[in-house]
Amino acid sequence: MQISDLPYPDPGVPDARSGPRFLWWLGRGQLGGQAKSLCWGLLHFGGIAGLPYTVGLGIDAVVDRDGSRLLWVGGLIALLGVAISVGDAMLHRTAVTNWITAAARVQQLLARKTAELGSALTRRVAAGEVVAVSTGDVEKIGWFVEAVSRFLAAALTLAIGCVVLLFYAPTIGVVVAIGMPVLALAVLPLLPRATRRADVQREKAGKATELASDTVAGLRVLRGIGGEELFLGRYREASQQVREAAVHSARMWALISAIQVLLPGALLVTVVWYGSALVLDGRLDVGELVAAFSAVATMLYPLRHFEEIAMAYSFSRPSAKRAARVLSLTRSGAQAEAGPEAEAGPEAEAGPEEKRAEPVVATEAVRAPAPGGDLYDPETGLLVPAGRFTAVVCGDPDLAGRLAERLGGHPMDAATGPSVLLGGVALDELALGTARTLVLVQDKDPVLLSGTLRELFDVPASGAVAPSAALAAAQCADVLDALLQSAPDGVDDPMDARITERGRSLSGGQRQRLALARSLVTDPEVLVLDEPTSAVDSHTEARIAEGISALRSGRTTVVLASSPLLLDRADRVVLIHEGKAAASGTHLELLHGDPRYRAVVTRETEEEQRTGEEQRLPRLESVLTEIEESA
Known part of the structure; x- marks a missing residue:
């Protein structure tokens, strides 16, 4: 996979059972890129590791006054220089490609999951966490994926270098062969503590991001109640906690870095001291000592990649865990739960049930519903007749x-x-795209994206409803005027006027009416509206109710509301009481015949209902008496 080929035609189905498994799945999906990076890394690190031995051969040639051998060594050094340069350039190229492609794949997976879950996503996961996963966490996950190949190349180079030194200068090679694994594994006991501190830092940073995101989203409301300073203080406190956690984590990584400097220095001193003693005893040539010293010095460069892979894994594991949590969400709400293996590495063994578990994939429908079918909810018993305007x-x-x-x-x-x-x-048996084509749900808090009004209405639609008709039905004339007034000079068509992010330059009622018009334009077979007029005045609400009724004539429309103005325009009203459909009829029938319905719609208390009945009964008796007397 090359960067020019992005995005992926299909990013695949991730293993989101835990963070380590998700990282393992990403790595397996880029075996070709990892293999290329590994080969170029071996060329680069191999060239660096080979320089000390050629220098040693050159010194021996000078001591022996062998000009031809010295010329041959010079050519070999030049060849190694070319290998180092080419290997370094191509290693960087392939490693960055692995990084970008891994990050792009994660972003595609997150975008697909966001589109699949829709508004339900932010009800299960905080919006700030989604932002953190799709920005900073994606970078850290990509870092670990690309660091794996460099680490493997460095590890193989160290192993090969130690073996070669054992054959080249066995007396000093033994010291190096023992010392190198000690250096590589010396920081291993410190990694769990460093990882825990990194987890704490990531957790606090995620909370701070969530707080900042929520504050920005509610800034208009905060200004209205004078709460900016309160939330600013909360964010300042959260940011200080992030700083303290970062400093706490950095101290541990500074200790690890110090050990990575101290121990290699100690090994170099040991090699020089022991090698000098061997040279004085005649058991080691000067060229071999220089080669051994240079080999140890150059092997410290690939040794640094052990620290890098440890840092990359420590920083990416909590990021991958958060990404896996989001990606494991499904339409039905089933979420993969991370067991004890969640904290283990990719090599951890899974139980029998977990080995059989596979990521959930949306299945295609066996058959599509016939056009004009009724909508029925078995859970509540709600029946919405086809082609009717039903209020709930x-x-x-x-x-x-x-x-x-x-x-x-x-x-x-x-x-x-x-x-x-x-x-x-x-x-649930239908493909997601098919289900959304048939049924459209407008949330009570719809979101308007930034762009022109024309772009707002550029949504999948049947084409039967023009934007002008939808805007008229939603009573958006004043909204169009407001957009034109705020538009720059030269914009005469309100459809070319721009809407700011989330429509924050508009009032709540104006945003709600634009969102309603957008839903009407799509003209789905079934339109579900949740409190579509909660932010408008009663006169506008009455006209909107008439507009919806006229525009959606013959189409199935469900409105969840308790406003009498909307309920009076509905063909049928259903009362949901204690989670079940308790009564149905017209608005007037239920208002006079069902106390439960009247209590919800008129906000009457039980005492007020009894008082009303007591006042109505004498009037009814008086009317009956008059009728009898006239008879």
Whole structure:
């Protein structure tokens, strides 16, 4: 895979059972790139490791006054120089390619998961955590993937260098062969503590990012209540905690780096002292001593990659764990739980059940629902007749939100009962794209992306509803005027006016009406609206209710609301009481015939209902008496 070939046609199905497994899956997916990087790394490190031996041969040639051998050694040194230069350049190229392709794959997976879950994602995972995973965590995961090949090349070079030195100068080679593994493994006992400190730092940094993201998203509200200083103080405290954790972690890595400097220096001193004694005893040539000393000095360069791979894994493991947590979420809310192996490396053994576990893949539908089918929720007993405008009244706003998600085929949690049926076909059995084409759910807090109004309406749609008709039905005339007033000179068409990020330059009601118009343009077979007029005044709400009813005539529309103005325009109203469909009829029928419905819609208490009944009964008796007397 080359950078020019990105993005991936299909990033694949990740193993998201734990962070280490996810890293292992990424590495296996780039075996070709890792092999190229390993080969170029061996060429680069091999050239560096070979220089000391050629220098030793050159010194021996000078001592022996052998000009031809010295010329041959000079050519060999030049060849090694070319190998070092080419290997270094290509190693950097292939390693960076591995880094970028791994990061791009993770970003593609996250984007696909975000599109799959939609608004349910931020209800399961904090928005700040999603931002942290898709930015900083992606970089750290890519770092570990690209560092693996360099580490393997360095490790093989050290092993080969020690073996060659054993044959070249056995007396001094034994010291080096024993000392090098000690140097490589000396910091191993410190890595668990360094990893824990890095985890704490990442956790605090993630919380600070979440706090910053939430603060920015709610800045307008904070300014309205004068809460900027309060949240600024909270973020300042969180950032200081991140700084302290970073310093705490850096101290451990500084200790590891110090050991990586101290021990190699001690080995060099030992080689020089012991080698000098061997030269004085005549058991070692001067050239062999220079070669041994130079070999140890040059092998310290690949030795540094042991520290790098340790740091890369320590920093990427919590990042991979967070990414795996997001990627393990499914439409039905089932999330892979990390067992004890979550903290183990990729080589950890999984239990029998875990070995059989496979990532969840959305299955294609066996059959598609027939057009014009009824929408039915077995969990609540709610039946939405095809082609009708149905209003649903829930006393609990949270229940209304969960019901809207269920009707769209992507519930927020696993404990939601059987799937919703459209025309007798379960939405969970349909491919995600098919389900979203058939059923569109507009959340009570819709999001507007930045761009022009024309781009806002550039969404998958049937083409039957023009943007102008949708804007008129959603009563957006004042919104268009506001966008034109704030547009730069030369913009005469409101469709070319730009909307700021999340529509923050507009009021809450204006944003809500634009989002409603966007939903109407798509013209799905079933449109589910959750409190679409909660931020508008009553006069506008009445006109919107008429607009929706007229524009969606003959199409299935579900509105979850408790506003009488909306309920009065509905063909049918269903009351959801204690999680079940308790009553149905027109708004007036339920208002006069069902106290539970009247309590939700009119906000009457039980005492007020009893008082009203007591006042209505005498009037009813008086009317009946008058009728009898006239008869």
